[in-house]
Amino acid sequence: MGSGESTGASTGGGAGGIPRDGSAGPGSAGSRGKGAATPPPARPRTAVVAALMLTMGLVALDGAIVSTAVPQIVGDLGGFAVFSWIFSGYILAGTVTLPVYGKLSDTYGRKPVLLFGISLFLIGSLLCAAAWNMAALIAFRILQGLGGGALQGTVQTLAADLYPLRERPRIQARMSVVWATSALAGPALGGLIASYTDWRWIFLLNLPLAAAALWIISRHLAEPTRPPGRRGPVDWAGALAVFACGGLLLFALVQGGVAWPWLSPPSLGLLGASAVLGVLVVRIERRAAEPILPGWVWRRRTIAAVNLAMAGLGLLMVAPMVFMPTYAQTVLGLGPTGAGLVTSAMTLSWPISAALAQHVYRRIGFRNTAATGVGLAAVVLGSFTLLPYPAPVWQPALIMLLLGGALGLFQLPLIVGVQSTVGWEERGTTTASVLFCRNVGQSVGAALLGAVANATVAARLADAPVPGLPTRLDDASKALTHPGLLPPAAAEYLRQAVAAAGDHIFLGATLAAASSALVLLLVAPRRFPVLPEQREE
16 A cells, blocks of 8 residues: 555545645645635444434335335225335425435535424324325425435435544444445334235334434534524525426436336427426526535536446336336246345345445545455356356345445545545535435436347247237236246246346346446546545544
8 A cells, every 4th residue: 555545544635535735636625715714523332323324214114114015005095006105206396306405504504404304204194094086195305305305415414423534434324334234124123014014014114213304413413513604595586497307307217118108299298398307407506596406516526426426326226126026926926035135135235235335435535345245246246147047045145245345435435535525515415416316326327227128028929939928018017926826838938037136127227337346437536635634433
């Protein structure tokens, strides 16, 4: 290890490759004179850390626990044709509000935004438990998602506010453990509640947890002293434009290829309207004194590269999280529990890798560590296409385990690194932009890779050499759920078609991982411009 990297490692700044002269580097927030007045944070109380992890757990547990109770919810409320909006509405609301909450947290502080988000999440959970039909449940899930959007970004931002650079990997690893635990325990807990009580208790369970987090944060969280600065007017016009543009785009991506064909008037109209609103957003934000989406999140190489790389992460995650359970059940013949265990292998190695990532990036820097991680992820994802048919269960499980290790090495250095390049008054906006791009990437990935899977299966059905196969994709989906209704040869051919679709999906995810690696190597600076006061922590 060279002396330059050694100096940085001893202070925590080597993680980002701080120049020996102590400068923040060109294009950094530090060169703009922002954040320099922020003192090193004091060690947060244990109660505050527990409350932040509990708050993150509310968001992480929500999707995992609700998904298992869908049959009971649909059986009670009806609305099978639109039940997917229980999830889509929540994700859409949380995603489009991320930039708004990020800017508000930079303007008014993290604590009021977090308290507002927890309160809204709590109210949404209570209303979801009282829903009288599917439409009401979807509406209340959207309200719950509006609160969840505040929780996602603000907790991540507070982790950087409260911990010095050298200790941030520890809190980030703990949050990864929260996500992993939720992914493992959520389906089982949801199944128990749905089987032995009423599905409404899934939402009522949030109430004491949210109330405890609300009380602890309001009582014990004391934010670090903010540097003096002007508090400009809130850009409500920009917030509304961002919300409308993001909402239309995500709605088009969620519904396209499902509710209507991609080239149909509804899809083209929604995509065209979102493009027009995107132009409007740019015009509004250029004129705003304190824009919700400031231009510097794309003008600064480090932040722009991390945004693009995290969008790639969102896209590639569709393969293991969305398709792998279907592959495990239809091709491998596993039940829902077995399929969940195969998928959850990734959540076991991810937090371990994240916890160890700091030892790597302190030697070779944030960019190189993340590029190594996503490069390994590309190799692992590509290896899926080499699996035999049918593959032994341990082989896809091993792929998921290795993928989690690679992605832990990829995501954590980017989050910690990009937060260290900005001061307090820009950190909320920066963190929100990164999470927003990741969520949009996941929505684009679901639409794009879903279309690839549908096209593959449809082509195989059109050229089927065996009789008895369904001719429509909807009928094929039902046949996969009940393979006994098909002749043995037809059922086997359909499983092979799903396996071929899986190869194409994982190949697409491989390209997304490779693209993220190229973005980091070609766009991101070799050494992240970590601020001097961050380095001195």
